[in-house]
Every structure is written in C-alpha cells, then in structure tokens.
Amino acid sequence: MQEPECPKAGPYTLELDVGTYWWCACGRSKNQPFCDGSHRGTGIQPMELELTEAQKVWLCGCKRSGDKPRCDGAHKKLV
Numbered sequence: 001m002q003e004p005e006c007p008k009a010g011p012y013t014l015e016l017d018v019g020t021y022w023w024c025a026c027g028r029s030k031n032q033p034f035c036d037g038s039h040r041g042t043g044i045q046p047m048e049l050e051l052t053e054a055q056k057v058w059l060c061g062c063k064r065s066g067d068k069p070r071c072d073g074a075h076k077k078l079v
Contacts, residue, residue, distance in 0.1 A: 002042045007032050008061030009078055011071035017054045022046040023069035033059040033069070 005027030012033040021034060025047050028038035035046035047069045049059075060068055062075040 002026075002044065004042075004044055004063035006062045006064070006075075006078065009075045010061050011058035011075075012061050013056065013058050015054070015056050016051055018051055021049040021051070023049050023059055025063060025068065027063045033061060 004025060007027045007029075014033075023033055023046060024031070024035045024039070026039040026042045026044040028042070029036040030038065039046060049057075049069050051057075058071040060071045060074070062078060064074040064078070065072045066074065
C-alpha cells in the first residue's frame with residue numbers, strides 16, 4: 001500500500017447536510033476532501049462519513065489523522 005499524498009496541511013472546514021459522504025484517504029482526489037475515484041491502484045480506500053444531522057465538520061486534509069476522517073491536529077507534526 002502506498003503512503004497517502006498530503007493535499008492540505010490543515011483541515012477542510014465544511015458545513016455539511018444530512019447524508020453519506022466519502023472522504024478521500026489517498027490525497028489524490030481533485031474534489032478534496034471527497035473521493036473522486038483517484039485511489040484506484042493505491043491500495044488506499046475512501047472512508048464513509050455518515051451524518052444524521054447537519055453540522056460543521058473539520059475533515060483531515062493531510063490524510064494522517066488518528067481520528068479519520070476528522071482532523072486531530074496531525075498536520076501540526078508534518079515537517
């Protein structure tokens with residue numbers, strides 16, 4: 001499995017409606033932070049995010065969070 005790319009050294013702050021979203025875990029998507037299928041061949045799969053109420057979310061942009069798909073501040077440790 002390949003190491004994910006880091007499209008953003010910080011979170012994506014979004015107001016999302018109720019629904020199912022697919023968070024890009026590989027970092028290759030052109031539709032960050034959501035999956036566009038660019039992970040094919042990487043061995044990295046997108047992660048499902050199910051929201052039962054509309055809310056503000058902070059989704060990981062560096063792809064190294066320990067609380068994926070949510071940001072846990074892991075980007076602060078990137079060199």
